[in-house]
Amino acid sequence: DAGITQSPRHKVTETGTPVTLRCHQTENHRYMYWYRQDPGHGLRLIHYSYGVKDTDKGEVSDGYSVSRSKTEDFLLTLESATSSQTSVYFCAISEPMLAGGYNEQFFGPGTRLTVL
Amino acid sequence: GENVEQHPSTLSVQEGDSAVIKCTYSDSASNYFPWYKQELGKRPQLIIDIRSNVGEKKDQRIAVTLNKTAKHFSLHITETQPEDSAVYFCAEAGGTSYGKLTFGQGTILTVHP
Numbered sequence: 104d105a106g107i108t109q110s111p112r113h114k115v116t117e118t119g120t121p122v123t124l125r126c127h128q129t130e131n132h133r134y135m136y137w138y139r140q141d142p143g144h145g146l147r148l149i150h151y152s153y154g155v156k157d158t159d160k161g162e163v164s165d166g167y168s169v170s171r172s173k174t175e176d177f178l179l180t181l182e183s184a185t186s187s188q189t190s191v192y193f194c195a196i197s198e199p200m201l202a203g204g205y206n207e208q209f210f211g212p213g214t215r216l217t218v219l
Numbered sequence: 220g221e222n223v224e225q226h227p228s229t230l231s232v233q234e235g236d237s238a239v240i241k242c243t244y245s246d247s248a249s250n251y252f253p254w255y256k257q258e259l260g261k262r263p264q265l266i267i268d269i270r271s272n273v274g275e276k277k278d279q280r281i282a283v284t285l286n287k288t289a290k291h292f293s294l295h296i297t298e299t300q301p302e303d304s305a306v307y308f309c310a311e312a313g314g315t316s317y318g319k320l321t322f323g324q325g326t327i328l329t330v331h332p
Contacts, residue, residue: 134317136318136320138322145308145322145323145324145325146308146320146322147322148319151317151319153317159317162321193262197318205251205312206318207265208253208320209265210263210264213262
């Protein structure tokens with residue numbers, strides 16, 4: 104497995120509380136992504152980063168914010184958690200090809216978040 | 220936005236049979252099509268990918284075909300084994316999308332010994 108870790112791996116929280124999930128990589132890959140996985144929906148992109156301090160929204164970004172202050176860390180914050188944000192969250196990394204196009208995306212181990 | 224439809228949602232085969240999973244996409248700019256395998260409780264892992272300048276790619280028992288005109292691509296697994304049982308996801312990315320992937324809904328493959 105590529106050098107990607109996520110913390111925490113499991114979290115239970117209450118509605119209305121802020122939550123921050125961390126993704127840490129040791130591969131020095133430029134691109135980083137946050138996905139959520141829910142039954143029947145596959146994986147859906149929340150936010151992504153294409154460089155330090157460069158981030159943008161994905162398909163399901165409402166209620167989430169991100170920050171990337173250094174290459175190796177990408178943080179996902181739920182400002183005020185809701186039950187609909189109960190999910191498994193995966194971080195992924197990739198490095199663009201020099202000639203254009205994409206290399207493989209490597210996924211972290213995931214964080215299971217439960218919002219009561 | 221981009222949309223990827225994946226079928227079937229579940230697939231049950233006997234060991235040794237072939238399995239085929241199909242995906243269609245809507246964005247004509249899509250040019251990268253990976254397939255991921257996810258075992259229960261684990262992270263998705265790439266098993267094969269294909270780029271838009273290639274119509275078919277094979278890696279041992281796994282092959283992927285791409286029809287850009289019809290906007291569909293398929294995963295073929297031959298001589299299935301029980302350890303092939305997992306959830307399989309197709310995905311696509313476009314030319315200027317920073318590698319963002321749009322995933323299909325997933326196919327639960329069960330291989331019976």
